[in-house]
Amino acid sequence: MERFDVVIIGGGPAGMAAALGARESGASVAILERDDRLGGILNQCIHNGFGLHYFGEELTGPEYAKRFRDQVTKDGGIKVFLEAMVLSLTEDRLVRAISPTAGLLEIEAGSVVLAMGCRERSAGAIALAGTRPAGIYTAGMAQRLSNIDGYLVGKEVVILGSGDIGLIMARRMTSEGAKVKLVAEIMPFSSGLKRNIVQCLNDYDIPLRYSTTVTRVAGEGRLVGVYVAPVDDKMVPDLSREEYIPCDTLLLSVGLIPENDLLNGSKVEMSRVTSGAVVDEYRQTSVPGVFSAGNVLHVHDLVDNVSEEAFVAGRSAAGFARGELSGGDTVNVLPSQGVRYALPQRIHKGEGKIKIYFRVDKVYQGRTVVVKCGEEVIRKKKTLVMAPGEMQNIEIDASLVTGDVSIYTEE
Amino acid sequence: MERFDVIVIGGGVVGTAVLRSLAAYKAKVLLLEKSSDVATGASRANSGIVHAGYDAETGTKKAYFNVKGAAMFPSLTRELHVPYRMVGSLVAAKEGGLPAIKALYERGVNNGVKVEIIEREKIEALEPNIAPDIKYALYAPEAGVVSPYKLTIAQADHAVVNGAEIRLEEKVVGISESAGGYLVVTDKAEYHASYVVNAAGAGAVEINALLGESTPEMKHAVGDYYILDSKAAGVVNTVVFPLPDEKGKGILVAPTADGNVILGPTSRVVPHDEAEINAVTREGLALVREGVGKLIPKVDMRSVIRVYAGTRTAVGGDFIIEESCKFKNYFMLLGICSPGLTSAPAIGEYVAEKVSAALHLQKKEAMRPLPPRFRLTEASDEDIKAKIALDPSYGRIVCRCEKVTEGEILSAIHSPLPAHTVDAVKRRVRAGMGRCQGGFCRPRVMEILSRELSIPLSEVRLGDKGSEIAPYEVKDGYGKI
Numbered sequence: 001m002e003r004f005d006v007v008i009i010g011g012g013p014a015g016m017a018a019a020l021g022a023r024e025s026g027a028s029v030a031i032l033e034r035d036d037r038l039g040g041i042l043n044q045c046i047h048n049g050f051g052l053h054y055f056g057e058e059l060t061g062p063e064y065a066k067r068f069r070d071q072v073t074k075d076g077g078i079k080v081f082l083e084a085m086v087l088s089l090t091e092d093r094l095v096r097a098i099s100p101t102a103g104l105l106e107i108e109a110g111s112v113v114l115a116m117g118c119r120e121r122s123a124g125a126i127a128l129a130g131t132r133p134a135g136i137y138t139a140g141m142a143q144r145l146s147n148i149d150g151y152l153v154g155k156e157v158v159i160l161g162s163g164d165i166g167l168i169m170a171r172r173m174t175s176e177g178a179k180v181k182l183v184a185e186i187m188p189f190s191s192g193l194k195r196n197i198v199q200c201l202n203d204y205d206i207p208l209r210y211s212t213t214v215t216r217v218a219g220e221g222r223l224v225g226v227y228v229a230p231v232d233d234k235m236v237p238d239l240s241r242e243e244y245i246p247c248d249t250l251l252l253s254v255g256l257i258p259e260n261d262l263l264n265g266s267k268v269e270m271s272r273v274t275s276g277a278v279v280d281e282y283r284q285t286s287v288p289g290v291f292s293a294g295n296v297l298h299v300h301d302l303v304d305n306v307s308e309e310a311f312v313a314g315r316s317a318a319g320f321a322r323g324e325l326s327g328g329d330t331v332n333v334l335p336s337q338g339v340r341y342a343l344p345q346r347i348h349k350g351e352g353k354i355k356i357y358f359r360v361d362k363v364y365q366g367r368t369v370v371v372k373c374g375e376e377v378i379r380k381k382k383t384l385v386m387a388p389g390e391m392q393n394i395e396i397d398a399s400l401v402t403g404d405v406s407i408y409t410e411e
Numbered sequence: 412m413e414r415f416d417v418i419v420i421g422g423g424v425v426g427t428a429v430l431r432s433l434a435a436y437k438a439k440v441l442l443l444e445k446s447s448d449v450a451t452g453a454s455r456a457n458s459g460i461v462h463a464g465y466d467a468e469t470g471t472k473k474a475y476f477n478v479k480g481a482a483m484f485p486s487l488t489r490e491l492h493v494p495y496r497m498v499g500s501l502v503a504a505k506e507g508g509l510p511a512i513k514a515l516y517e518r519g520v521n522n523g524v525k526v527e528i529i530e531r532e533k534i535e536a537l538e539p540n541i542a543p544d545i546k547y548a549l550y551a552p553e554a555g556v557v558s559p560y561k562l563t564i565a566q567a568d569h570a571v572v573n574g575a576e577i578r579l580e581e582k583v584v585g586i587s588e589s590a591g592g593y594l595v596v597t598d599k600a601e602y603h604a605s606y607v608v609n610a611a612g613a614g615a616v617e618i619n620a621l622l623g624e625s626t627p628e629m630k631h632a633v634g635d636y637y638i639l640d641s642k643a644a645g646v647v648n649t650v651v652f653p654l655p656d657e658k659g660k661g662i663l664v665a666p667t668a669d670g671n672v673i674l675g676p677t678s679r680v681v682p683h684d685e686a687e688i689n690a691v692t693r694e695g696l697a698l699v700r701e702g703v704g705k706l707i708p709k710v711d712m713r714s715v716i717r718v719y720a721g722t723r724t725a726v727g728g729d730f731i732i733e734e735s736c737k738f739k740n741y742f743m744l745l746g747i748c749s750p751g752l753t754s755a756p757a758i759g760e761y762v763a764e765k766v767s768a769a770l771h772l773q774k775k776e777a778m779r780p781l782p783p784r785f786r787l788t789e790a791s792d793e794d795i796k797a798k799i800a801l802d803p804s805y806g807r808i809v810c811r812c813e814k815v816t817e818g819e820i821l822s823a824i825h826s827p828l829p830a831h832t833v834d835a836v837k838r839r840v841r842a843g844m845g846r847c848q849g850g851f852c853r854p855r856v857m858e859i860l861s862r863e864l865s866i867p868l869s870e871v872r873l874g875d876k877g878s879e880i881a882p883y884e885v886k887d888g889y890g891k892i
């Protein structure tokens with residue numbers, strides 16, 4: 001059986017950055033990726049907008065992925081298994097995978113980094129009423145079909161949900177000659193990035209209706225139309241105001257779900273808010289030696305943050321494998337008043353800076369973010385606008401942490 | 412013109428059961444199905460329950476074929492490698508429901524079904540999550556759950572392996588008496604058959620009309636369902652029904668044979684021209700949630716992965732399973748609603764006996780067995796290793812939620828009755844049936860279909876004609892990398 005200090009599950013941007021972080025710390029590293037190439041979801045994101053923070057320039061998804069891939073494969077120091085899908089992970093970190101070339105693989109890991117990314121919420125998961133024709137896709141599925149396979153799914157489009165992939169696909173399909181008739185968002189705000197709303201919808205005069213949902217779909221072989229209606233503040237649609245929109249395509253951009261199926265039945269503590277693991281600032285989960293980073297931990301809007309987070313996870317995983325990762329007591333990071341979640345959920349007392357990522361629960365203007373430890377305010381930051389679609393962060397001084405930390409917003 | 416001894420119209424669980432039973436005889440038999448696959452009508456969208464047989468009125472055809480059919484499931488499903496589990500069923504009643512339970516018990520005994528009346532303690536032992544106000548239940552330990560479309564497909568495959576023919580996407584549009592038999596006209600060809608079996612489900616009335624045979628009035632009722640993620644399995648162990656009412660057996664909660672949880676169905680009457688549309692409604696789903704809350708309030712609706720609807724077809728109270736009085740060698744299967752799935756194997760045998768008697772058919776010495784499908788999640792490590800060594804495509808996972816390999820998908824595409832649509836692949840090997848509902852694997856399944864069928868991706872369909880998934884090429888030259 002092969003053994004590596006650090007085994008990374010998933011070879012997207014998170015997996016690749018984790019591998020580089022671990023390698024830099026001198027560990028032996030393996031990446032297991034089920035696709036036939038590294039890069040993850042970036043391979044199908046042919047639009048610009050990646051890497052502004054990390055590389056200081058605007059790259060397409062495949063370009064961003066290539067920068068990392070080149071480093072990962074540079075000197076053969078990182079073993080990459082492609083078309084290798086991890087099937088299970090045991091408590092003593094035995095990783096089982098399957099691949100056409102190696103058959104059943106068993107690998108012993110000093111530590112593990114979970115970097116499996118996320119999946120899209122489906123029509124079934126939102127219990128979409130109506131018939132079951134062709135013409136209904138998650139936005140990412142339509143994106144793969146156009147950007148990897150070279151085929152367009154339809155010509156007259158309604159998009160449900162204003163997540164980033166939906167917004168990007170609105171522009172992509174418009175540029176291919178399709179007509180995007182409406183983006184319907186059930187919430188009173190978008191979960192997508194502001195810049196995507198401007199660049200993908202406003203620039204193309206695509207209407208975005210808030211507090212609106214698709215109530216049912218019609219069509220037998222192929223979709224022929226959808227019904228939309230406004231919703232009240234409990235998200236119940238007002239069916240008396242149902243409106244029919246003829247279209248051949250419905251794209252769903254209604255949420256991403258971290259792909260943590262590998263952890264079913266494991267002892268890793270999960271967060272009900274993020275659907276990812278609960279971690280400390282090293283991105284270590286409640287099970288020692290198991291780390292998590294990227295979209296499998298919490299859904300990111302910028303790949304730059306993914307890379308940064310995963311690099312930390314990889315470096316820490318290498319430290320763990322060498323028996324050098326500092327342990328010690330942790331305190332909780334508790335979100336309240338406008339903060340939906342904060343990550344890491346646990347931090348160690350000690351030295352240095354700790355960056356806390358968080359998301360707010362609705363759009364806020366001119367609020368102050370406060371981090372408090374006991375009665376002590378340890379950090380305050382004034383903000384202009386905060387929206388749920390844009391992940392925020394605030395840095396605190398670990399030496400000021402004496403007990404549980406709360407993070408909230410105030411006028 | 413091609414000539415057949417027997418033509419069966421309709422590829423549901425009933426038509427394929429008849430075909431499979433006929434394939435045991437030395438005869439030239441053909442099944443015609445208008446859809447792109449078998450199991451696309453009522454046989455796709457139902458509860459998948461193998462009813463024990465206490466529900467049907469004693470002395471009816473329903474009772475007879477139900478009890479006989481249910482008894483065939485253990486060996487039949489083993490022979491055809493179809494997921495089936497004898498999980499037992501409960502009809503759950505509150506205080507005051509005992510007389511109704513007793514009446515069902517009596518009927519069960521009269522129908523020859525193993526039944527038992529149990530009380531709270533035993534109910535809880537079977538169903539720890541049962542609603543607190545449930546006091547009595549009728550327990551039928553031999554009720555079961557089956558994958559209805561896999562059964563239909565396996566019957567079709569088995570018939571083909573034994574020489575029967577199946578033609579898909581051929582709709583019967585004409586039928587008339589001709590030369591001691593029948594001229595059967597489809598939208599593609601004309602055939603001559605000595606004997607015709609009408610197993611066209613909701614379409615059986617049109618077939619009868621084409622020939623000039625009358626049909627009693629058909630009634631249709633849609634049922635809405637939820638399917639839950641396999642993660643929710645364990646919330647229910649048996650098939651749990653409420654007390655039946657005038658509309659039927661009510662909204663049930665049950666494990667499925669493939670390891671999910673099923674909730675439903677409703678019963679909404681629709682006109683005949685909507686009998687094949689199968690649209691889910693919000694009101695229907697709300698009724699399901701309400702019904703489920705009364706039986707197993709602990710069911711977690713956040714684990715829903717799919718909603719769907721199926722349509723029942725009934726004529727009066729009982730099945731019509733008989734040869735036409737007006738037209739010799741023309742057999743009618745009408746109003747095969749619940750428990751039609753359970754009854755199908757017995758109906759198949761019965762019809763085949765009638766046909767063979769009429770045509771003096773000889774039985775074959777033996778039937779060739781249906782080879783099992785390789786299933787990664789059910790195979791041992793040794794078998795997996797050996798399989799991949801022989802054929803590496805069995806090591807390439809395509810559907811990550813259900814862990815379906817490329818090899819399994821290829822075998823579905825090249826099965827005795829080949830799968831040539833995304834949905835047909837899905838029903839055979841479960842690619843796209845998991846929690847992401849094909850979000851990840853559908854394009855990959857399309858790529859494989861395109862390659863294996865030598866058609867461009869733009870022609871790959873979800874199901875029937877007109878359901879192309881990605882019909883246009885992109886202009887800007889992306890893709891094909």
Ligand SMILES: Cc1cc2nc3c(=O)[nH]c(=O)nc-3n(C[C@H](O)[C@H](O)[C@H](O)COP(=O)(O)OP(=O)(O)OC[C@H]3O[C@@H](n4cnc5c(N)ncnc54)[C@H](O)[C@@H]3O)c2cc1C
Nearest residue numbers: 010012013014034040041049085086116117294295302303
């Ligand atoms: C459509 C879209 C548009 C975006 N646009 C932008 C943008 O404009 N700018 C920006 O900065 N960011 C953007 N993002 C965000 C950013 O790209 C993602 O946050 C980032 O790709 C997530 O990286 P990841 O490595 O966590 O996940 P992924 O990229 O999803 O990678 C996960 C990898 O793990 C593999 N895997 C999963 N399970 C297993 C297993 N069991 N065994 C083996 N391998 C496994 C998968 O095959 C995959 O390769 C966009 C994201 C999407 C989806």
Ligand SMILES: Cc1cc2nc3c(=O)[nH]c(=O)nc-3n(C[C@H](O)[C@H](O)[C@H](O)COP(=O)(O)OP(=O)(O)OC[C@H]3O[C@@H](n4cnc5c(N)ncnc54)[C@H](O)[C@@H]3O)c2cc1C
Nearest residue numbers: 421423425445452453454457460583612614634751752753
């Ligand atoms: C909501 C619901 C729940 C049910 N639950 C259960 C249960 O739990 N247990 C149970 O035992 N039974 C149950 N049933 C009943 C069971 O599903 C049916 O009895 C059974 O599926 C009927 O099979 P069939 O072959 O007669 O019809 P179908 O499956 O409808 O097949 C008829 C076929 O004929 C084809 N056809 C029609 N017209 C033509 C034409 N002109 N030319 C060619 N082909 C044609 C159709 O395309 C179709 O494929 C349920 C039914 C429903 C709707």
